[in-house]
Amino acid sequence: MKILSAQQLAQADQATLKSQNITSDELMERVAQLVFERMHQRLNGAPVPIKIFCGIGNNGGDGLAIARHMIQHGYHVTTYITNCSKHRSDDFLKNYERIKDITKDWPILLDCKDDIPAIDNGDIVVDAIFGTGLNRPVDGWMADLFEAINATQAFTVAVDMPSGLLADTAQPENSAIIKADHTFTFQTPKLSFFQVDTGDFVGTFEVIDIGLDPAYINQAQPIATLITREAAQNIYKPRKKFTHKGDYGHVVCVAGHESTMGAAVLCAGAAINAGAGKVTAYIPNDGDIIMQTSLPEVMTLLDDDDHALSDIRIPVKDYVMCIGPGIGQDDVTVSAFAKAIKYQSSPIVIDADGLNILANKRAFLKEVPAQSILTPHDGELERLVGKWNNSTERLEKAKELSKKYDVILVLKGAHTMTVSGDHVYINDSGNPGMATAGSGDVLAGMISSLIAQGYEPLMAAVFGVYIHGAAGDLVAQSYAHEGLKASLISNFIGAAILQLFRNPEASNS
Numbered sequence: 001m002k003i004l005s006a007q008q009l010a011q012a013d014q015a016t017l018k019s020q021n022i023t024s025d026e027l028m029e030r031v032a033q034l035v036f037e038r039m040h041q042r043l044n045g046a047p048v049p050i051k052i053f054c055g056i057g058n059n060g061g062d063g064l065a066i067a068r069h070m071i072q073h074g075y076h077v078t079t080y081i082t083n084c085s086k087h088r089s090d091d092f093l094k095n096y097e098r099i100k101d102i103t104k105d106w107p108i109l110l111d112c113k114d115d116i117p118a119i120d121n122g123d124i125v126v127d128a129i130f131g132t133g134l135n136r137p138v139d140g141w142m143a144d145l146f147e148a149i150n151a152t153q154a155f156t157v158a159v160d161m162p163s164g165l166l167a168d169t170a171q172p173e174n175s176a177i178i179k180a181d182h183t184f185t186f187q188t189p190k191l192s193f194f195q196v197d198t199g200d201f202v203g204t205f206e207v208i209d210i211g212l213d214p215a216y217i218n219q220a221q222p223i224a225t226l227i228t229r230e231a232a233q234n235i236y237k238p239r240k241k242f243t244h245k246g247d248y249g250h251v252v253c254v255a256g257h258e259s260t261m262g263a264a265v266l267c268a269g270a271a272i273n274a275g276a277g278k279v280t281a282y283i284p285n286d287g288d289i290i291m292q293t294s295l296p297e298v299m300t301l302l303d304d305d306d307h308a309l310s311d312i313r314i315p316v317k318d319y320v321m322c323i324g325p326g327i328g329q330d331d332v333t334v335s336a337f338a339k340a341i342k343y344q345s346s347p348i349v350i351d352a353d354g355l356n357i358l359a360n361k362r363a364f365l366k367e368v369p370a371q372s373i374l375t376p377h378d379g380e381l382e383r384l385v386g387k388w389n390n391s392t393e394r395l396e397k398a399k400e401l402s403k404k405y406d407v408i409l410v411l412k413g414a415h416t417m418t419v420s421g422d423h424v425y426i427n428d429s430g431n432p433g434m435a436t437a438g439s440g441d442v443l444a445g446m447i448s449s450l451i452a453q454g455y456e457p458l459m460a461a462v463f464g465v466y467i468h469g470a471a472g473d474l475v476a477q478s479y480a481h482e483g484l485k486a487s488l489i490s491n492f493i494g495a496a497i498l499q500l501f502r503n504p505e506a507s508n509s
């Protein structure tokens with residue numbers, strides 16, 4: 001699913017008015033009707049007090065139209081206007097008149113801190129103050145209003161976006177933002193919904209297709225793409241009937257150190273579980289028994305050194321290298337790593353200590369083959385690109401690194417982002433239980449496995465990240481977030497692929 005910028009969404013609005021020959025007022029009415037229907041479906045006429053706060057732009061216009069529908073259906077609605085400017089939008093004004101025609105009274109105007117109404121924990125708050133038109137930080141008594149809403153337990157529903165949140169640009173520190181429990185967002189989710197410093201304000205969210213011009217949306221270059229189940233289905237490559245293991249490639253996991261052989265086992269195991277035809281683990285000599293008893297499917301190649309990797313020689317042809325899990329940063333390993341990546345000519349996957357070595361010896365970055373995949377968590381990313389002030393800057397720095405060295409970055413997090421040049425793919429599977437030791441080793445093994453099976457590196461990364469998260473979601477159903485561990489994610493890779501093509505309703509019954 002495409003994620004468009006606030007500016008693109010405004011252009012899509014305009015294109016829609018033209019192509020569908022409707023007025024902006026009619027579009028607003030369509031939007032309000034769709035939000036109302038969803039709220040009505042859930043509330044089912046419940047006599048709960050609903051406080052709808054409306055701004056003076058089109059987000060406020062949406063709020064007024066939603067309020068009108070709710071009042072007409074017998075809901076207990078009080079409508080407030082945050083009277084922060086004389087510049088009211090035309091469609092706001094139309095809906096301001098219309099609601100008065102229904103209630104025979106004007107909504108309540110809020111002009112200062114003293115006007116902020118009491119909000120009970122049992123109320124429902126609808127936030128229609130600012131949407132994509134927010135153009136400066138919210139301050140003064142409006143910030144106090146946001147604070148008052150956030151201080152209650154009242155269930156808060158945001159219209160299009162939580163007010164105060166910017167859709168796709170850097171959010172100034174300590175901005176006043178409404179913390180929504182649920183957000184009905186229009187046409188496409190916004191980039192800020194997926195960023196670590198702003199995503200929590202959105203609560204759960206639901207994308208409402210408001211029927212914006214498909215021709216505009218199709219040609220628009222998205223600022224990011226959300227990888228949903230449907231997108232993952234389209235990337236999946238089914239196997240052919242007449243095949244043999246040679247068709248599914250060979251992964252060599254260069255991993256492990258005397259105290260971190262588990263990383264090597266998890267990485268190689270995930271490469272097998274994700275479907276590689278053959279997997280070899282290149283490990284310190286003493287790790288042989290550990291590897292062979294843990295994973296009977298995996299072959300081993302042993303370093304001369306008992307405890308660390310000291311000279312990585314791989315006497316096989318045509319393989320995909322995954323390097324880094326648990327290798328440590330001993331001096332011998334650093335030079336072995338440099339030699340090993342220099343020798344590679346096709347894309348490799350670099351994780352964990354491999355990334356730390358790259359961060360310490362930046363000259364090695366030039367030796368990384370084009371289209372290789374780097375899978376940093378935030379600590380590793382910071383070592384590679386330096387500190388950032390906000391998530392927008394984090395993403396910009398990752399894009400720069402990706403372009404400079406022609407590599408693909410997998411930025412691990414709640415919504416892992418795969419960055420290839422200016423293209424960003426945001427993952428939509430996974431859960432907080434996956435923040436656990438070894439989870440990254442499994443991911444690196446999976447991505448290498450998919451490259452070995454013939455997926456283009458970028459799609460291997462995007463699909464690997466999705467299946468990794470989906471496997472974690474399946475594990476969490478039986479083990480909770482707390483019981484989720486890396487080896488279980490690996491064991492559920494196959495189940496996650498199956499689940500991609502199951503009818504979700506059938507599997508729930």
Ligand SMILES: NC(=O)C1=CN([C@@H]2O[C@H](COP(=O)(O)OP(=O)(O)OC[C@H]3O[C@@H](n4cnc5c(N)ncnc54)[C@H](O)[C@@H]3O)[C@@H](O)[C@H]2O)[C@@H](O)CC1
Pocket residue numbers: 013024025027028031055056057058059060062084085087088089091129130131132133134135136137138139159160161186
């Ligand atoms: N064509 C339409 O009528 C549609 C409207 N839509 C709605 O329109 C919204 C965008 O509407 P607008 O562009 O009018 O923008 P908003 O309603 O988000 O807000 C803009 C207004 O707030 C003022 N403002 C911005 N930041 C402020 C601040 N920090 N403090 C005080 N005032 C501030 C602006 O000067 C302007 O008057 C979307 O989020 C969506 O809710 C969508 O429903 C799509 C269709």
Ligand SMILES: [K+]
Pocket residue numbers: 059127128129130131158159160161162163
């Ligand atoms: K809003």
